[in-house]
Amino acid sequence: MRFCKKISLFLLILASSLAFSAGSSINIKSAELESQDDYYGLDADVELSFDKEIEEAINKGVPLNFLIEFQIVSPRKYWFDDEIVTASQNVSLSYHALSRQYLVNRGSHQQSYDSLSEAEEELVALDEWKVVEKSVLEKSGVYKAALLIRLDQTKLPKAIQVDTIASEKWNISSQKFEWILKETSGKVLK
Numbered sequence: 001m002r003f004c005k006k007i008s009l010f011l012l013i014l015a016s017s018l019a020f021s022a023g024s025s026i027n028i029k030s031a032e033l034e035s036q037d038d039y040y041g042l043d044a045d046v047e048l049s050f051d052k053e054i055e056e057a058i059n060k061g062v063p064l065n066f067l068i069e070f071q072i073v074s075p076r077k078y079w080f081d082d083e084i085v086t087a088s089q090n091v092s093l094s095y096h097a098l099s100r101q102y103l104v105n106r107g108s109h110q111q112s113y114d115s116l117s118e119a120e121e122e123l124v125a126l127d128e129w130k131v132v133e134k135s136v137l138e139k140s141g142v143y144k145a146a147l148l149i150r151l152d153q154t155k156l157p158k159a160i161q162v163d164t165i166a167s168e169k170w171n172i173s174s175q176k177f178e179w180i181l182k183e184t185s186g187k188v189l190k
Contacts, residue, residue: 024050026124026174031147033181034128040137041128042070044147046174048124053169055116057160058102063094065155066123069148070131072181074141084143085132090152093123124149143181149174 031044050058058064068089073081092105101112102119113119137143150173153164164170 023169024054024172026149026172028147028149028174028177031126031145031177031179033131033145035134036128036130038134039130040132040134042126042131042147043128044124044126044177046124046126046149048120050116050120050172051169054172058093058095058116061095061097062157062160063092063155065090065092065152067150067152068126069150070129071146072132072137072143073146074143081144084136087129087131089129091123092155093119137181141182145179145181147174147177 025048027047029045029047031042033040034043054064068091070085070087071083072085073083075081089106092103094103094105095101096103096112099112101114102116104111104113104119104122111122113122151170153161153170156164156170160170
């Protein structure tokens with residue numbers, strides 16, 4: 001009997017961990033600055049997945065607004081880091097029931113998609129995002145860069161905002177992705 005209780009406890013823990021891992025997530029796999037004409041553009045490889053409940057909310061017309069935040073700081077030894085650049089971008093995802101299409105808005109640019117998976121890919125696509133002028137970074141400087149992507153809960157409908165207080169399912173955020181930048185002869189190294 002004791003053995004059966006241990007197995008049932010193990011199965012309960014396993015089921016709860018699987019349910020936890022099936023939730024919504026944002027994962028930043030890599031990020032780097034690419035040299036362009038007179039600026040550096042941010043390129044990042046990001047994965048996004050929604051759980052069934054979030055997908056149902058999107059399909060019922062709940063728009064999701066994401067905030068993409070990027071920062072470059074110059075580390076200091078005995079004081080706070082010196083903030084060099086802070087940039088942010090708003091990207092929204094919504095479903096248009098009449099046309100049966102998913103809409104991704106990035107600033108004044110809007111694209112439509114037939115499937116949610118295509119819209120998810122565009123939502124987190126970061127290619128050549130102009131984040132810093134070349135003249136701002138010193139050639140011999142060493143900098144720390146950070147990237148964070150999160151759901152802006154303040155732009156959710158009020159009824160869902162109340163639900164976010166008691167539930168973690170609407171707390172969709174990536175881990176802060178940090179890396180070291182070293183500027184040498186026009187190229188930014190990781």
